[in-house]
Amino acid sequence: MSDQGVTMPRAVLSGLRRHEWLGLAAVLVLGIVAMAATQPAFLSTYNIYIMLTAFSLSVLIALSQMVILAIGQLNLSVGGLGGLAAVIFAGAMDVLGLPVPLAILAGLAVGLLGGLINGIVTWRTGLNAFIVTLATLSIFKGVNIGLTEAQPFYGIAEPVKWFGNARLGALPALLLVSGPVVILTGVILARTMFGRHLLAVGGNQQAAALSGVGVGRIIVLAHVASGGLAAMAGMLAVARLQLGQPTIGDDWLIVSFAAPVIGGAVLAGGHVSVIGTCLGVAIITLINNALVLLRVDPFAVQLLLGFLILFAVGLGRVRSGR
Amino acid sequence: MTEQSSGREPVLAIDGATKRFPGVLALDHAGIDLHPGSIHALLGENGAGKSTLIKIITGVHGADEGEMRLDGAPAAFQNPRDSIHAGIAAVHQERNLVPRLSVAENILLERMHTRFGLIDYAALNREAARIMATLGLDIDPRRPVRDLSVAQMQLVEIAKGLSVDARVLLLDEPTASITPHETGTLFRLLRDLRDEGVAIMFVSHKLEEVLDLCDTVTVLRDGQNACRSEPMQGLGRAELVQYMIGRKETFVTGRQRKPQGAPLLELNDVSTDLGHHGISFDLRPGETVGLYGLVGAGRTELAHAIVGAARITGGSLRIDGEEERPRDIGHTLRQHRIGYVSEDRKGEGLVLMHSIRTNIAVTIWQRIAGRLGWLTPATEKRAVLPFVEKLEIRAPSVDQPVGLLSGGNQQKVSVAKWLAAEARLLIIDEPTVGVDIQTKAYLHELIHDLVEQGTAVLLISSDMPEMLALADRIVVMHEFTVTGEVPNDGSSGEVSGAIMRCIHAEGEEVA
Amino acid sequence: QDTRVGVVPGGPHPYFAAWEDAAKDATAQLDLVAEYHVPAAWDLSQQNAMIESLVGQGFNAIAVFPGDASGTNATMSELKDFGIPSVAIGGCLQAPTPAEFCLGTDVYQSAYLGTKELIEAMGGSGNIVHLTGFLVDPNTSLRIDAVQKAADEVDGVEVIQVIADIDAPEPADEKINAFLAARGAEADGMISTAWVPSVVAATALRNLGDKRIRMVAIDHDQVVLDAIRDGFVDGTMLQNPYGQAYIGAYALDLVRGGCTVKPDAPFDTTAQTDMFIDSGTAFVDASAVDTYQDTMIAVTDEIMDGFKDTYMDCPE
Amino acid sequence: MTRTDQPAATGADRERKRGGAGMAAGPKPGRAALGWLASNEAGLLMITLLFVLLFSQLTAGFTSLFNLYALTRVLAIDAVIGFSMMVVLVTGGLNLAAGAIGVCGAMAAGWFMQALGLPVWLALPLALCVGALLGALNGALTVWMDVHSFVVTLATMSIFFGTMILLTEARAFSDLPPGYVALAKTRYGFWSGLLVVTAIVGVLLWLLFHRTTLGRQILIAGANPRAAAMSGVPAGLTVIVCHALSGGLAALAGLMLTSRNGAALPSMAGQLGMDWLLPAFLAPILGGTLLTGGTVSVAGTFLGAALVTVLTNGLLQLQVGEFWIQAFLGAILLIAVALDRLRAVWIERRRVR
Ligand SMILES: Nc1ncnc2c1ncn2[C@@H]1O[C@H](COP(=O)(O)OP(=O)(O)OP(=O)(O)O)[C@@H](O)[C@H]1O
Numbered sequence A: 001m002s003d004q005g006v007t008m009p010r011a012v013l014s015g016l017r018r019h020e021w022l023g024l025a026a027v028l029v030l031g032i033v034a035m036a037a038t039q040p041a042f043l044s045t046y047n048i049y050i051m052l053t054a055f056s057l058s059v060l061i062a063l064s065q066m067v068i069l070a071i072g073q074l075n076l077s078v079g080g081l082g083g084l085a086a087v088i089f090a091g092a093m094d095v096l097g098l099p100v101p102l103a104i105l106a107g108l109a110v111g112l113l114g115g116l117i118n119g120i121v122t123w124r125t126g127l128n129a130f131i132v133t134l135a136t137l138s139i140f141k142g143v144n145i146g147l148t149e150a151q152p153f154y155g156i157a158e159p160v161k162w163f164g165n166a167r168l169g170a171l172p173a174l175l176l177v178s179g180p181v182v183i184l185t186g187v188i189l190a191r192t193m194f195g196r197h198l199l200a201v202g203g204n205q206q207a208a209a210l211s212g213v214g215v216g217r218i219i220v221l222a223h224v225a226s227g228g229l230a231a232m233a234g235m236l237a238v239a240r241l242q243l244g245q246p247t248i249g250d251d252w253l254i255v256s257f258a259a260p261v262i263g264g265a266v267l268a269g270g271h272v273s274v275i276g277t278c279l280g281v282a283i284i285t286l287i288n289n290a291l292v293l294l295r296v297d298p299f300a301v302q303l304l305l306g307f308l309i310l311f312a313v314g315l316g317r318v319r320s321g322r
Numbered sequence B: 001m002t003e004q005s006s007g008r009e010p011v012l013a014i015d016g017a018t019k020r021f022p023g024v025l026a027l028d029h030a031g032i033d034l035h036p037g038s039i040h041a042l043l044g045e046n047g048a049g050k051s052t053l054i055k056i057i058t059g060v061h062g063a064d065e066g067e068m069r070l071d072g073a074p075a076a077f078q079n080p081r082d083s084i085h086a087g088i089a090a091v092h093q094e095r096n097l098v099p100r101l102s103v104a105e106n107i108l109l110e111r112m113h114t115r116f117g118l119i120d121y122a123a124l125n126r127e128a129a130r131i132m133a134t135l136g137l138d139i140d141p142r143r144p145v146r147d148l149s150v151a152q153m154q155l156v157e158i159a160k161g162l163s164v165d166a167r168v169l170l171l172d173e174p175t176a177s178i179t180p181h182e183t184g185t186l187f188r189l190l191r192d193l194r195d196e197g198v199a200i201m202f203v204s205h206k207l208e209e210v211l212d213l214c215d216t217v218t219v220l221r222d223g224q225n226a227c228r229s230e231p232m233q234g235l236g237r238a239e240l241v242q243y244m245i246g247r248k249e250t251f252v253t254g255r256q257r258k259p260q261g262a263p264l265l266e267l268n269d270v271s272t273d274l275g276h277h278g279i280s281f282d283l284r285p286g287e288t289v290g291l292y293g294l295v296g297a298g299r300t301e302l303a304h305a306i307v308g309a310a311r312i313t314g315g316s317l318r319i320d321g322e323e324e325r326p327r328d329i330g331h332t333l334r335q336h337r338i339g340y341v342s343e344d345r346k347g348e349g350l351v352l353m354h355s356i357r358t359n360i361a362v363t364i365w366q367r368i369a370g371r372l373g374w375l376t377p378a379t380e381k382r383a384v385l386p387f388v389e390k391l392e393i394r395a396p397s398v399d400q401p402v403g404l405l406s407g408g409n410q411q412k413v414s415v416a417k418w419l420a421a422e423a424r425l426l427i428i429d430e431p432t433v434g435v436d437i438q439t440k441a442y443l444h445e446l447i448h449d450l451v452e453q454g455t456a457v458l459l460i461s462s463d464m465p466e467m468l469a470l471a472d473r474i475v476v477m478h479e480f481t482v483t484g485e486v487p488n489d490g491s492s493g494e495v496s497g498a499i500m501r502c503i504h505a506e507g508e509e510v511a
Numbered sequence C: 001q002d003t004r005v006g007v008v009p010g011g012p013h014p015y016f017a018a019w020e021d022a023a024k025d026a027t028a029q030l031d032l033v034a035e036y037h038v039p040a041a042w043d044l045s046q047q048n049a050m051i052e053s054l055v056g057q058g059f060n061a062i063a064v065f066p067g068d069a070s071g072t073n074a075t076m077s078e079l080k081d082f083g084i085p086s087v088a089i090g091g092c093l094q095a096p097t098p099a100e101f102c103l104g105t106d107v108y109q110s111a112y113l114g115t116k117e118l119i120e121a122m123g124g125s126g127n128i129v130h131l132t133g134f135l136v137d138p139n140t141s142l143r144i145d146a147v148q149k150a151a152d153e154v155d156g157v158e159v160i161q162v163i164a165d166i167d168a169p170e171p172a173d174e175k176i177n178a179f180l181a182a183r184g185a186e187a188d189g190m191i192s193t194a195w196v197p198s199v200v201a202a203t204a205l206r207n208l209g210d211k212r213i214r215m216v217a218i219d220h221d222q223v224v225l226d227a228i229r230d231g232f233v234d235g236t237m238l239q240n241p242y243g244q245a246y247i248g249a250y251a252l253d254l255v256r257g258g259c260t261v262k263p264d265a266p267f268d269t270t271a272q273t274d275m276f277i278d279s280g281t282a283f284v285d286a287s288a289v290d291t292y293q294d295t296m297i298a299v300t301d302e303i304m305d306g307f308k309d310t311y312m313d314c315p316e
Numbered sequence D: 001m002t003r004t005d006q007p008a009a010t011g012a013d014r015e016r017k018r019g020g021a022g023m024a025a026g027p028k029p030g031r032a033a034l035g036w037l038a039s040n041e042a043g044l045l046m047i048t049l050l051f052v053l054l055f056s057q058l059t060a061g062f063t064s065l066f067n068l069y070a071l072t073r074v075l076a077i078d079a080v081i082g083f084s085m086m087v088v089l090v091t092g093g094l095n096l097a098a099g100a101i102g103v104c105g106a107m108a109a110g111w112f113m114q115a116l117g118l119p120v121w122l123a124l125p126l127a128l129c130v131g132a133l134l135g136a137l138n139g140a141l142t143v144w145m146d147v148h149s150f151v152v153t154l155a156t157m158s159i160f161f162g163t164m165i166l167l168t169e170a171r172a173f174s175d176l177p178p179g180y181v182a183l184a185k186t187r188y189g190f191w192s193g194l195l196v197v198t199a200i201v202g203v204l205l206w207l208l209f210h211r212t213t214l215g216r217q218i219l220i221a222g223a224n225p226r227a228a229a230m231s232g233v234p235a236g237l238t239v240i241v242c243h244a245l246s247g248g249l250a251a252l253a254g255l256m257l258t259s260r261n262g263a264a265l266p267s268m269a270g271q272l273g274m275d276w277l278l279p280a281f282l283a284p285i286l287g288g289t290l291l292t293g294g295t296v297s298v299a300g301t302f303l304g305a306a307l308v309t310v311l312t313n314g315l316l317q318l319q320v321g322e323f324w325i326q327a328f329l330g331a332i333l334l335i336a337v338a339l340d341r342l343r344a345v346w347i348e349r350r351r352v353r
């Protein structure tokens, strides 16, 4: 009898801890209900489509950061790399006239290569990833500006433009990319050796090394994955904007951190949540959408945005009982 | 010498191993030979270089000099990964677990069962449970490791070492924070492995265990071999001590005390949100009360509740006769001048990246600081040095980060800081884990002195001799409740018998 | 005389592409050296650092797009102390300013006229949404006011929403489309007073195939010009970047040659300065979209023609 | 790797064998010098000097009086921005709102002086208090909500900046007392007078962290909050103090920049004040302050800012291809830190002997 008294609260607690995102989900539902009740346009097909589009893009950005957070590092070059991949992708079509699949490969290759550089430099030199990616951010952005001279590439192939704006009802075609990527990331993190090792390295690098985990390989691969995700986000942005803007990626940094961290990622590493990150992205998207729909005075937008984030995080924590 | 210990060739032999750290010569041409089917004791004082030797074997550190031969062929490992692949498993002294991963994942981190590239958690958990069962360890393999107690973590760590089918098994103080019960299980297991032909190296400061278990012994002193791979036969405790410290052991004799005055701490039918219930005992100034129990009995967590790191949900806790509901740890400690020596020195006892000086002085800053909180390193050093010297903390300087000390020396620092604090009530949780015999004696003496001066001490220890040496009364805990109280009259047989009866009685009641 | 003009934009931006050509042409055609130097990012401090380093490199005249209408004054006055003259081009510095004059677009006027054109395209009444850039840019406030004023002047026209801080493409896409989703039906016209929102809104209207909502954009991005040709956008408020840099360099050379600005020259007065020379603003619609460059060259030539006599007192 | 018979090594061995008693003796001078050389600060100093030398050889403009003056002025401000982040990094947190608070402090000062007509000596301390107060709010929210300061300051960055924009309608205060504006123009030789302010702040910070109980408590709580609390340190309070300090320093940087720009500008730190984030993080992290908390290097932060300022300025002087400058800056920064790393490893090897 006494035994049960001991285990019950522990079980409940650990259950809640495992589903720490329940609080965030509640906040999201609350927000959606409130918006739907007050703004008839909110649930219109087109608006849902717009939100899902923004979600598709942001979630890739957030995941790109999340894999690095998982190993206990930060990647400041997410935006720089995404932007570079975007202009290479666009430039390959516009200037070189490459067919779309090749252009995609080029963009992706840039992302993977950039990630590889980040990973190898961090691992080999033992330098703080913060410094390394800050420097490479500057390099990627510099190459971007150097190649484009701040001029966009206009010659985006029609199929790409079409893809960026195609939809089935409220479902954007972009989800065809980000949906599987999200699921794949979730499965990899939860159910593969690579994913668990990623978290092990983030949670206690020394312990992982002593257990025989190839820490260097894991770190490099994480950066490569991050680069690939950033590149995908960059290319989706091109498809969406129908334009190879050199400024793509400039303002990804904050959202890339905000969503995973709101979603429960521990900045010190070892713990991230794909579902939480998705909810974080969804909440941010919802707030942005609500601020437009509610006709907030532009001078008050930032103020409200801040309060809503604080509110959502606070509420999410209260609900998850911590 | 090598020839004497076994007829066969050593599976692993080290010669002339030398390792320098800034300011420290940790190993100085040390050597050892490990034979299959033998349990080899590696002994030495704190900081003698035992752990460093193990880390050199497993490739954690590169040796500056020396050579290693595996099956007679020269070998050197770049990293632990290589050594594991060569069949060498190690249980390191420091906890090396990934806190948020589950017990099973930690045990089998590099060897998870996969099906189509996906981890088969059912199989993984089953396998982990099987390995743990051999150790008599019964915890849910799915639990995150960070929820475990220190002792449970140590057992998980051992399970992890055993999960590798190793030819050579290196155990660095595996029994430091577990009770004799678990130790017994472990030893049975080790003997089985020995009989299967595994070469085992065993590091411990508990000489009784060593004498009981090991057949060969190597002793390090200041990084050099005081003896190398000698057969244990014919060696006694006195000889081992002579090897280790180069002189005879000095004993500290227990003293008689009379506790004075009203109780300082009273617990009456306390229950907590951690699951404690029906906890009652009291503690007076100038008295040492021991808390004894098996691993996971809830002693540490009770201590947490007393200082406010966990919530008390029922009953009454009085300090100086006044009802108290501790909430904020720092506040409780400061207000009532309570000291708490944690068993988890890495997590809550020490700040590893900071110096010895800082770690000891933190509790007395307020007292030694000048106006406006002015504090100079010299002031701190002056306050700290007596303790450093008394406990023989070995380091190139008091400015050495604690994280770079040997395990035993870290433990000394974590106790020293509370000895310095002049607390009225001192809760000491496993104070001598990994501390060598000589320092242990000094520590006991220091605790004696404090009690003599009127400090009340609540001692949590899984080390029965220590309990007998220090405690006036022993409160026995089992499964988060108090099952009895045994006065300590110094006769070890009777007292431990009584304690075991208390634990056992509760077990029967529940069953 | 060895005038070396540093032509410094606010940061990397397609708007300034013509400045580089202008600087090269001025070097080739006039007796001076003009170089185009871009700060690495849109950041006042970086621009200041850029300008300071140019001075270190021996540049002795600066034509600058002010990173901040007030904040750039400090650097310019310091340059003046070193005997280095400056002019503000593209945008103006807030008076009192050490810059010789401002040659650029009157942002207030441009936004005002653009809105007028929009209202006309809407048939004289309806609801307007205003898309604009970063609020921290003081010009953004001016633009908001200008659009509001133009709307207030006509009965039946109302600014129903201002969407600001959308100078980056992704948020612009998200917010403009969200607006169209929620209130597209209510809106009859869009005025954009920043580059990126113009591009994004033009694309959005094209994607929706919506020609009901009228739109007036700003600047000469290809996407915008194409949308004008195809009828998704009614027109755009063009500026004259080439002329700004070219004439700016020319004028600085004159100042270094000893000329002074005539106090009684026919300067215009704007919200920011009373030493304003309009570098040319034009509303370009479908009829003019293929010839707008000629218009701008004509404007530039016109200003250049009498510039020395009109605005300068020169020792002979 | 063979055994060397350097006297230092054997001396130390003997010292060690004497156990704890040897500690009072202190390290040998030779080793102490090597120890300093191995430090991050020494590395930064050497690398920075190396680049100064390089740039002064490669370009004519770098050592010009005006350039050095301009360089030191940028450095003075960037170092204070770095300090503002450093004091929060110490707690293991970070302050994304540093730029926003800086702008708020500056705008408050502008309002005090221009709209209320307060004298400079009153307006500036008041503005610093505004900054400290906003910072303290960050700290209090962090402790009270028990979330990482990242999330809190992410939100307050928006709130502070949004409030500022709302109140000022993005209008600058450019009619400031000439005495205040002249402050940023003071010059001693080729040093900017602002450097004096930075130096004083630096010394005070050093004293705080290395010579006072409060500072030490901050450090220990930053390294391991749980262990600190278990040692009776008020860990929560130290977090609030650090954030308040960070806010005050951000406001100070804002005031310095305002003096330099001659006006209090809403745009002086970019959108949401985020233009400050790079200098804010770069300086302390280059300087050896860990993101995980518990360490601090005031001199390192200053030198980190110095390295970045020198690199940026030198590259501008070199006139590398206009649009490529950022790429070069990144590459050269990477080279610089890698060099520093090599040096540290090399010296560490020497030192072990
Ligand atoms: N990474 C390191 N850096 C500097 N010194 C170190 C390092 N690791 C160990 N040392 C020093 O080397 C010496 C030997 O340490 P080691 O850990 O091998 O001792 P040990 O015999 O295992 O002691 P214990 O019984 O306390 O565990 C100690 O003086 C210790 O301070």
Ligand SMILES: Nc1ncnc2c1ncn2[C@@H]1O[C@H](COP(=O)(O)OP(=O)(O)OP(=O)(O)O)[C@@H](O)[C@H]1O
Pocket: A003, A006, A007, A010, B147, B148, B149, B150, B151, B152, B177, B178, B293, B294, B295, B296, B297, B298, B299, B300, B301, B302, B343, B462
């Ligand atoms: N019934 C239980 N259900 C779940 N966990 C339990 C239970 N009993 C004990 N535990 C675990 O045991 C731990 C209690 O250990 P605590 O540290 O208080 O014990 P202890 O008596 O100090 O023993 P030791 O330190 O030797 O392990 C808790 O951390 C908890 O994880």
Ligand SMILES: [Mg+2]
Pocket: B050, B051, B052, B093, B172, B406, B407, B408
């Ligand atoms: Mg050891």
Ligand SMILES: [Mg+2]
Pocket: B149, B150, B299, B300, B301, B343, B429
């Ligand atoms: Mg315990």
